[in-house]
Amino acid sequence: MADNISLLAVFPDLGPAADAIDRLRALGLSDDQMNVISGVPVSESMLGRPNQWTNVPGIALGGAILGFCAGFFLTFVSPYLYPYPIQVNTHAFVPGPPTIVLLFEITMLGMLLSTFLGVFLDSFFPNYRPMEYVREVSDGKIAVFFTCPMESQEKFTKAMTALGAEKVEVAEVEQL
Numbered sequence: 001m002a003d004n005i006s007l008l009a010v011f012p013d014l015g016p017a018a019d020a021i022d023r024l025r026a027l028g029l030s031d032d033q034m035n036v037i038s039g040v041p042v043s044e045s046m047l048g049r050p051n052q053w054t055n056v057p058g059i060a061l062g063g064a065i066l067g068f069c070a071g072f073f074l075t076f077v078s079p080y081l082y083p084y085p086i087q088v089n090t091h092a093f094v095p096g097p098p099t100i101v102l103l104f105e106i107t108m109l110g111m112l113l114s115t116f117l118g119v120f121l122d123s124f125f126p127n128y129r130p131m132e133y134v135r136e137v138s139d140g141k142i143a144v145f146f147t148c149p150m151e152s153q154e155k156f157t158k159a160m161t162a163l164g165a166e167k168v169e170v171a172e173v174e175q176l
Helices: 014-026 056-081 096-122 133-138 150-162
Strands: 004-011 034-040 143-151 168-169
Touching: 004 014, 004 034, 014 034, 014 143, 014 150, 056 096, 133 143, 143 150, 150 168
Parallel strands: none
Antiparallel strands: 004 143, 004 168, 034 143
Protein backbone atom coordinates (compact mmCIF):
# COMPACT_ATOMS: atom_id res chain seq x y z
CA MET A 1 0.00 0.00 0.00
CA ALA A 2 1.26 3.46 -0.89
CA ASP A 3 2.17 6.07 1.67
CA ASN A 4 -0.44 8.69 2.44
CA ILE A 5 -0.01 12.42 2.87
CA SER A 6 -2.26 14.84 4.74
CA LEU A 7 -3.30 17.96 2.84
CA LEU A 8 -5.14 21.02 4.02
CA ALA A 9 -7.28 23.14 1.70
CA VAL A 10 -8.56 26.52 2.94
CA PHE A 11 -11.75 27.92 1.37
CA PRO A 12 -13.24 31.40 1.79
CA ASP A 13 -16.84 30.21 2.11
CA LEU A 14 -19.03 27.19 2.78
CA GLY A 15 -20.18 26.66 -0.84
CA PRO A 16 -16.77 25.92 -2.33
CA ALA A 17 -15.94 23.71 0.66
CA ALA A 18 -19.08 21.62 0.03
CA ASP A 19 -18.13 21.34 -3.66
CA ALA A 20 -14.63 20.27 -2.62
CA ILE A 21 -16.01 17.47 -0.45
CA ASP A 22 -18.06 16.21 -3.40
CA ARG A 23 -14.97 16.39 -5.62
CA LEU A 24 -12.87 14.49 -3.06
CA ARG A 25 -15.49 11.75 -3.04
CA ALA A 26 -15.39 11.65 -6.85
CA LEU A 27 -11.60 11.28 -6.66
CA GLY A 28 -12.02 8.19 -4.47
CA LEU A 29 -11.71 9.41 -0.87
CA SER A 30 -14.17 8.20 1.76
CA ASP A 31 -15.76 10.37 4.44
CA ASP A 32 -13.49 9.01 7.16
CA GLN A 33 -10.47 10.35 5.22
CA MET A 34 -11.74 13.96 5.37
CA ASN A 35 -12.37 16.41 8.16
CA VAL A 36 -13.96 19.85 7.97
CA ILE A 37 -12.56 22.48 10.31
CA SER A 38 -14.75 25.52 10.87
CA GLY A 39 -14.99 28.33 13.39
CA VAL A 40 -18.79 28.23 13.30
CA PRO A 41 -21.08 25.23 13.74
CA VAL A 42 -21.77 23.60 10.37
CA SER A 43 -24.24 20.73 10.12
CA GLU A 44 -23.41 17.62 8.15
CA SER A 45 -26.31 18.17 5.77
CA MET A 46 -24.93 21.58 4.74
CA LEU A 47 -21.81 19.84 3.44
CA GLY A 48 -23.50 16.73 2.07
CA ARG A 49 -21.80 14.48 4.62
CA PRO A 50 -23.45 11.59 6.47
CA ASN A 51 -24.94 12.33 9.88
CA GLN A 52 -22.78 11.46 12.85
CA TRP A 53 -24.17 8.94 15.31
CA THR A 54 -24.71 10.17 18.85
CA ASN A 55 -25.82 8.41 22.01
CA VAL A 56 -27.30 11.53 23.63
CA PRO A 57 -31.01 10.90 22.77
CA GLY A 58 -30.87 7.37 24.21
CA ILE A 59 -29.10 8.58 27.34
CA ALA A 60 -31.67 11.38 27.73
CA LEU A 61 -34.54 8.90 27.38
CA GLY A 62 -32.95 6.65 30.01
CA GLY A 63 -32.59 9.63 32.36
CA ALA A 64 -36.24 10.58 31.81
CA ILE A 65 -37.35 7.04 32.65
CA LEU A 66 -35.20 7.00 35.80
CA GLY A 67 -36.56 10.43 36.75
CA PHE A 68 -40.14 9.25 36.26
CA CYS A 69 -39.44 6.20 38.44
CA ALA A 70 -37.95 8.44 41.14
CA GLY A 71 -40.97 10.77 40.95
CA PHE A 72 -43.33 7.79 41.10
CA PHE A 73 -41.55 6.52 44.21
CA LEU A 74 -41.69 9.93 45.89
CA THR A 75 -45.35 10.39 45.07
CA PHE A 76 -46.95 6.98 45.49
CA VAL A 77 -44.60 4.87 47.63
CA SER A 78 -43.02 7.21 50.17
CA PRO A 79 -46.33 8.29 51.83
CA TYR A 80 -47.02 4.64 52.70
CA LEU A 81 -43.58 4.23 54.30
CA TYR A 82 -44.70 6.22 57.35
CA PRO A 83 -45.71 3.94 60.24
CA TYR A 84 -48.99 5.79 60.82
CA PRO A 85 -50.27 7.50 57.65
CA ILE A 86 -52.29 10.60 58.34
CA GLN A 87 -55.65 10.74 56.61
CA VAL A 88 -57.05 14.26 56.45
CA ASN A 89 -60.85 14.22 56.28
CA THR A 90 -61.98 12.90 52.88
CA HIS A 91 -58.90 14.03 50.92
CA ALA A 92 -57.04 11.47 48.88
CA PHE A 93 -53.87 10.20 50.45
CA VAL A 94 -51.99 10.99 47.22
CA PRO A 95 -53.47 14.23 45.78
CA GLY A 96 -53.77 14.58 41.99
CA PRO A 97 -52.50 18.04 40.95
CA PRO A 98 -49.34 18.06 43.10
CA THR A 99 -48.63 14.52 41.93
CA ILE A 100 -48.68 15.60 38.28
CA VAL A 101 -46.35 18.53 38.99
CA LEU A 102 -43.91 16.38 40.97
CA LEU A 103 -43.86 13.63 38.34
CA PHE A 104 -43.23 16.15 35.57
CA GLU A 105 -40.50 18.04 37.40
CA ILE A 106 -38.57 14.98 38.56
CA THR A 107 -38.85 13.43 35.07
CA MET A 108 -37.47 16.60 33.46
CA LEU A 109 -34.72 16.84 36.09
CA GLY A 110 -33.61 13.28 35.30
CA MET A 111 -33.64 14.01 31.59
CA LEU A 112 -31.72 17.27 32.02
CA LEU A 113 -28.99 15.71 34.17
CA SER A 114 -28.57 12.68 31.91
CA THR A 115 -28.49 14.87 28.77
CA PHE A 116 -25.74 16.99 30.28
CA LEU A 117 -23.80 13.88 31.24
CA GLY A 118 -24.40 12.35 27.78
CA VAL A 119 -23.14 15.43 25.91
CA PHE A 120 -20.16 15.64 28.26
CA LEU A 121 -19.21 12.00 27.65
CA ASP A 122 -20.14 11.89 23.94
CA SER A 123 -17.91 14.87 23.11
CA PHE A 124 -14.88 13.08 24.60
CA PHE A 125 -14.27 15.89 27.05
CA PRO A 126 -11.52 16.29 28.07
CA ASN A 127 -10.00 15.39 24.75
CA TYR A 128 -6.50 13.97 24.76
CA ARG A 129 -6.48 13.09 21.06
CA PRO A 130 -4.40 15.27 18.72
CA MET A 131 -6.56 17.90 17.06
CA GLU A 132 -5.99 20.00 13.93
CA TYR A 133 -5.81 23.78 14.26
CA VAL A 134 -5.70 26.21 11.37
CA ARG A 135 -5.17 29.90 12.03
CA GLU A 136 -7.27 30.97 9.03
CA VAL A 137 -10.31 29.25 10.52
CA SER A 138 -10.25 31.80 13.33
CA ASP A 139 -10.73 34.45 10.63
CA GLY A 140 -13.93 32.83 9.34
CA LYS A 141 -12.61 30.55 6.63
CA ILE A 142 -13.44 26.85 6.14
CA ALA A 143 -10.64 24.26 6.02
CA VAL A 144 -10.89 20.76 4.59
CA PHE A 145 -8.31 18.37 5.98
CA PHE A 146 -7.90 15.16 3.99
CA THR A 147 -5.52 12.25 3.51
CA CYS A 148 -4.62 11.13 0.00
CA PRO A 149 -2.00 8.85 -1.61
CA MET A 150 1.42 10.48 -1.93
CA GLU A 151 1.61 9.94 -5.70
CA SER A 152 -1.77 11.70 -6.21
CA GLN A 153 -0.87 14.88 -4.33
CA GLU A 154 -0.60 16.98 -7.49
CA LYS A 155 -3.99 15.81 -8.78
CA PHE A 156 -5.73 16.63 -5.47
CA THR A 157 -3.99 20.01 -5.20
CA LYS A 158 -5.11 21.02 -8.70
CA ALA A 159 -8.68 19.85 -8.03
CA MET A 160 -8.94 21.90 -4.81
CA THR A 161 -7.40 24.99 -6.40
CA ALA A 162 -9.84 24.75 -9.33
CA LEU A 163 -12.74 24.75 -6.85
CA GLY A 164 -11.59 28.00 -5.23
CA ALA A 165 -9.20 26.97 -2.48
CA GLU A 166 -7.10 29.90 -1.33
CA LYS A 167 -4.28 27.54 -0.47
CA VAL A 168 -3.61 23.82 -0.49
CA GLU A 169 -0.65 22.71 1.54
CA VAL A 170 0.78 19.77 3.39
CA ALA A 171 -0.67 19.76 6.87
CA GLU A 172 1.90 20.27 9.57
CA VAL A 173 1.57 19.98 13.32
CA GLU A 174 1.56 23.36 15.06
CA GLN A 175 1.90 24.11 18.74
CA LEU A 176 -1.03 26.04 20.17
